[in-house]
Amino acid sequence: KFEGHLMPDHIHMLVSIPPKISVSSFMGYLKVKVHL
Numbered sequence: 001k002f003e004g005h006l007m008p009d010h011i012h013m014l015v016s017i018p019p020k021i022s023v024s025s026f027m028g029y030l031k032v033k034v035h036l
Contacts, residue, residue, distance in 0.1 A: 002014070002015050002016070003015075
């Protein structure tokens, strides 16, 4: 599940990730996808 609101200078996100994935791992994955 993913919900978000785009603001001029930041993003608000509500994300549901499986317990087997750490928050830091998910953020690393997200940063790679955003920069592509």
